[in-house]
Amino acid sequence: MAVTHITDKMKRVDAYEKARGEAKYLCDFHLPGMLYARMVRSTIPRGNILSINLPELPDGYYFISAKDIPEGGKNALHMIAEDYRCFADGDVKFIGETIGILVGSDRGVLYELEKMVEVTYEELPAVTTIDDALEKKAIISGEDNIMCKLECEMGENVDEVLSKADSIIEETFETGYQEHVHLETNSVACAYEDGKFVIYASAQCPFYIRTSIACTMGIKSDDIIVRQMTTGGAFGGKEHFPDVIAGPLIVACNKIRKPIFMIFDREEDMEFSVKRHPSRTVFRTGLDKDGNILGTDIKIYYNVGAYLTSSYVVLQRGVFHSTGVYRFPGARAWGFGVATNCFPTCAFRGFGAPQTLYAIEMHLDHIARKFGYDPAEYKKKYFLKQGEETITQGHIVEKVMLEEMMKQITDASDYYRKVKEYAIGSGKGIGISFYNHGGAFTGNGEQAIIKAKLKLKKEGEKVSILCGSTEMGQGFRSIMRKIVSDTVGIDIDNVFYDNPDTSKVVDSGPTAASRSTMVVGFLCEKAAKEMKERWNEGDFEVIKQYEHPEGHPWDQTTFRGDAYLGYGWGACVVEVEVDKLTKEVTTKGIWSSHDIGRPIDELIVHGQVNGGIIQSLGYAALEKLECKDGRFKQRSISSYIIPTSMDFPHQEYFFVDNPYPWGPYGAKGMGELVFNGADSAYMGAVERAIGRDTFKIPMPPEDIQGVVDRK
Amino acid sequence: MSKIEFTLNGKNVVYDGDPLRRLVDVLREGFQLTGTKEGCGEGECGACSVLKNGKLVTSCIIPVGSVGGDEIVTIEGLRETEQGKCIIDSFAEGGAVQCGFCIPGMVMASQALLLTNPHPTEDDIRVAISGNLCRCTGYDLIVESILLASRKGEGLW
Numbered sequence: 001m002a003v004t005h006i007t008d009k010m011k012r013v014d015a016y017e018k019a020r021g022e023a024k025y026l027c028d029f030h031l032p033g034m035l036y037a038r039m040v041r042s043t044i045p046r047g048n049i050l051s052i053n054l055p056e057l058p059d060g061y062y063f064i065s066a067k068d069i070p071e072g073g074k075n076a077l078h079m080i081a082e083d084y085r086c087f088a089d090g091d092v093k094f095i096g097e098t099i100g101i102l103v104g105s106d107r108g109v110l111y112e113l114e115k116m117v118e119v120t121y122e123e124l125p126a127v128t129t130i131d132d133a134l135e136k137k138a139i140i141s142g143e144d145n146i147m148c149k150l151e152c153e154m155g156e157n158v159d160e161v162l163s164k165a166d167s168i169i170e171e172t173f174e175t176g177y178q179e180h181v182h183l184e185t186n187s188v189a190c191a192y193e194d195g196k197f198v199i200y201a202s203a204q205c206p207f208y209i210r211t212s213i214a215c216t217m218g219i220k221s222d223d224i225i226v227r228q229m230t231t232g233g234a235f236g237g238k239e240h241f242p243d244v245i246a247g248p249l250i251v252a253c254n255k256i257r258k259p260i261f262m263i264f265d266r267e268e269d270m271e272f273s274v275k276r277h278p279s280r281t282v283f284r285t286g287l288d289k290d291g292n293i294l295g296t297d298i299k300i301y302y303n304v305g306a307y308l309t310s311s312y313v314v315l316q317r318g319v320f321h322s323t324g325v326y327r328f329p330g331a332r333a334w335g336f337g338v339a340t341n342c343f344p345t346c347a348f349r350g351f352g353a354p355q356t357l358y359a360i361e362m363h364l365d366h367i368a369r370k371f372g373y374d375p376a377e378y379k380k381k382y383f384l385k386q387g388e389e390t391i392t393q394g395h396i397v398e399k400v401m402l403e404e405m406m407k408q409i410t411d412a413s414d415y416y417r418k419v420k421e422y423a424i425g426s427g428k429g430i431g432i433s434f435y436n437h438g439g440a441f442t443g444n445g446e447q448a449i450i451k452a453k454l455k456l457k458k459e460g461e462k463v464s465i466l467c468g469s470t471e472m473g474q475g476f477r478s479i480m481r482k483i484v485s486d487t488v489g490i491d492i493d494n495v496f497y498d499n500p501d502t503s504k505v506v507d508s509g510p511t512a513a514s515r516s517t518m519v520v521g522f523l524c525e526k527a528a529k530e531m532k533e534r535w536n537e538g539d540f541e542v543i544k545q546y547e548h549p550e551g552h553p554w555d556q557t558t559f560r561g562d563a564y565l566g567y568g569w570g571a572c573v574v575e576v577e578v579d580k581l582t583k584e585v586t587t588k589g590i591w592s593s594h595d596i597g598r599p600i601d602e603l604i605v606h607g608q609v610n611g612g613i614i615q616s617l618g619y620a621a622l623e624k625l626e627c628k629d630g631r632f633k634q635r636s637i638s639s640y641i642i643p644t645s646m647d648f649p650h651q652e653y654f655f656v657d658n659p660y661p662w663g664p665y666g667a668k669g670m671g672e673l674v675f676n677g678a679d680s681a682y683m684g685a686v687e688r689a690i691g692r693d694t695f696k697i698p699m700p701p702e703d704i705q706g707v708v709d710r711k
Numbered sequence: 712m713s714k715i716e717f718t719l720n721g722k723n724v725v726y727d728g729d730p731l732r733r734l735v736d737v738l739r740e741g742f743q744l745t746g747t748k749e750g751c752g753e754g755e756c757g758a759c760s761v762l763k764n765g766k767l768v769t770s771c772i773i774p775v776g777s778v779g780g781d782e783i784v785t786i787e788g789l790r791e792t793e794q795g796k797c798i799i800d801s802f803a804e805g806g807a808v809q810c811g812f813c814i815p816g817m818v819m820a821s822q823a824l825l826l827t828n829p830h831p832t833e834d835d836i837r838v839a840i841s842g843n844l845c846r847c848t849g850y851d852l853i854v855e856s857i858l859l860a861s862r863k864g865e866g867l868w
Contacts, residue, residue: 011803011804012803012806012808014808014811015802015803015807015808016799016803017811018808018810018811018814018815019790019798019799019802019803019807019808019811019814019815019818020746020786020790020799020815021744021745021746021747021785021786021787021790021815022746023811024745025748025812027745027748027749028739028745180846181844181846182810182812182846183748183750183756183758183810183812183813183844183845183846183847184748184750184810184812185750230811231810232748232810232811232812233809233810233812233846233847234810235846265752266750266751266752266753266756267752472810473809473810473811473847474809475809603806603852604806606806606852607806607809607847607848607849607852609849610848610849610850610851610852611809611846611847611848611849612849613849614849614850615846615849636751636753636755637750637751637753637755637756637844638753638755642844642846643849643850644841644842644844644850645836645837645838645840645841645843645845645850645853645854646837646838646841648849650833650851650854651849651851
């Protein structure tokens with residue numbers, strides 16, 4: 001029997017059951033008497049429902065809709081607000097909105113029945129792009145289609161700075177939709193067991209589901225049990241979206257009282273699930289005659305779709321990251337969440353930060369080149385340092401090691417030689433980016449909103465970890481057991497963690513915001529320390545609740561203060577060659593360095609770095625998802641292209657050691673950080689290779705050709 | 712309806728039913744072999760990969776009627792062999808597994824490669840798994856784990 005220490009190389013505790021095909025995802029799971037469900041969805045972006053004509057349903061088949069919500073319930077899913085309807089009722093707001101679900105025993109029959117449902121509509125004018133919405137081609141939310149907004153500023157007055165500047169550069173950057181493509185599609189089941197509703201879900205946040213659908217049913221949260229199943233990837237796509245499936249299922253289960261499963265096929269999952277927010281970021285940046293930045297005014301627009309979901313929080317993060325890892329004398333950022341009749345956008349790894357970080361990096365690249373500076377050296381002048389002011393008038397609490405990180409990757413990639421050798425427009429290019437990601441909920445949200453708790457339970461020589469945080473592939477299950485093993489000093493096989501069941505665990509908050517290791521892991525370390533001291537007391541439990549360190553004020557109404565106590569920091573170099581004829585891009589090298597505090601497990605963070613960077617490169621280079629008149633054009637894996645093993649080469653990666661005082665063994669959040677910057681390094685390299693500035697991602701070869709053809 | 716006889720993980724089996732049914736459904740629902748996953752249903756993602764006479768195929772686009780007389784191996788069969796154990800061990804040791812949904816298919820793809828090329832290069836491996844999508848790992852640790860398997864399993868293939 002041996003203790004697993006934090007520095008020990010370990011095998012993930014779930015590796016064998018997954019690799020042997022023994023792990024049970026929801027699609028591998030059966031309940032006696034189970035039925036299946038299939039959604040009936042709206043086919044127009046906006047309109048009134050005039051009639052719903054059902055085919056004759058065979059015995060044992062049902063159609064469930066808003067009228068089946070029980071008395072006392074509400075046609076709403078309580079995500080952050082109660083704005084998302086469980087079922088469209090009377091009207092529809094986007095293509096793919098749930099009108100009802102068909103339930104029965106045979107999926108083939110359900111598929112045929114769904115095609116026979118006839119819905120007639122009175123179509124209403126719709127807005128399906130940010131431009132349509134801002135031009136008020138139709139008003140679908142409030143008076144101006146702005147569903148949420150905020151403003152932040154720091155330093156010198158930006159209007160004055162811009163009026164005195166020698167020049168002003170105005171640039172607009174756009175990013176597209178991105179689909180999560182977790183290899184396991186969205187899947188939820190609902191059963192009625194011993195007087196309670198039980199949800200089985202592929203999900204990140206079991207307690208979110210419970211709150212959301214308790215509202216729909218008008219019952220107490222405790223009357224619903226949510227059990228997370230082994231989850232085959234999520235990336236934010238299973239943060240709030242499982243509620244949209246669980247809501248109709250619980251209404252159906254209430255009526256039918258049999259277990260009902262809804263497992264999306266890939267096409268449904270691509271066409272009718274939440275996505276990353278498309279964005280537009282507009283900079284007006286004032287410069288002196290040498291190209292030094294005096295101040296910048298930033299306007300940020302995110303397409304939030306027809307319902308708010310988590311979009312206001314996503315937008316906040318976009319605004320808070322809009323000045324990147326830099327300090328300018330003055331900065332102001334405005335964020336607008338724009339309502340459209342499109343499928344709602346929601347969480348996706350990075351949660352609003354990638355869009356603005358991409359924009360600021362490209363903007364600085366462009367200014368640097370315009371004034372004849374090397375982008376790396378130019379950006380370095382503005383690196384934030386410990387104690388300096390952020391866009392929210394808070395300060396950077398930790399030591400910032402960007403210069404060390406920059407040296408690691410510029411040395412490893414031979415950056416300075418290559419930027420000299422690769423002439424602008426030569427077909428060869430190298431780009432560099434810097435980025436960060438604020439760990440955990442903004443400000444004091446962990447204490448004020450989440451109230452995260454964790455319980456450790458000792459029985460004999462065994463310790464169980466009881467919390468609502470989930471394993472979705474990122475390694476949480478392994479690192480939590482490792483923390484307890486090392487801290488208490490017991491064999492890792494005597495430490496237990498099961499997929500959460502809300503009736504058995506305490507609510508440690510959502511598995512989101514790069515917070516689980518950093519916040520919940522720290523609670524786990526604290527509880528384990530106490531357990532070790534009291535080890536001889538027999539069987540007992542320790543519960544720890546989050547406490548916000550003092551001296552870091554935050555005002556959630558004005559968005560002023562220390563937004564994040566611990567940022568992850570990143571730097572990335574990408575080198576490319578662009579084929580002169582076809583504009584196909586070959587990525588020649590990828591080098592990254594990250595400050596994640598101190599890793600709990602080097603192999604797990606290695607996997608996170610590789611995976612996050614490849615997702616980010618897919619976002620920049622391949623993953624085009626177009627929405628035309630409210631309908632996604634790419635609806636399958638063969639039309640929406642995610643990276644394969646052939647698309648990008650082996651990566652070189654580095655870390656710096658910068659232990660974080662409020663994380664377990666010095667760890668900070670990292671799951672999202674590693675998504676936040678490879679895209680702009682890649683685009684910087686492409687720009688050098690083709691000798692043109694670019695203003696949007698994704699940028700597949702045909703769009704590069706378009707840029708080159710531009711006069 | 713027709714009877715289709717084939718070998719499944721070394722045993723002779725008979726399927727009696729619709730010959731147009733997808734092999735993946737027959738494996739998962741008929742034989743309860745749920746280690747084979749369905750990721751896309753159009754032969755693009757490789758999660759449903761199995762071996763047919765030693766060659767890698769995507770079972771979501773193969774009708775069961777086309778495997779009469781063939782030898783089909785799924786992850787449930789492979790995991791009990793020395794070769795399968797070596798690949799799975801290497802995946803665990805090398806950090807190849809994250810969410811795991813693509814991994815049974817990746818293990819099958821690794822086996823198909825090593826059967827024909829016991830000492831693959833990194834490039835050989837990248838080509839061999841290019842039909843198997845993974846959204847978590849960025850592939851580097853999967854590639855390294857397959858290299859590890861080829862070293863650790865010297866002589867097995």
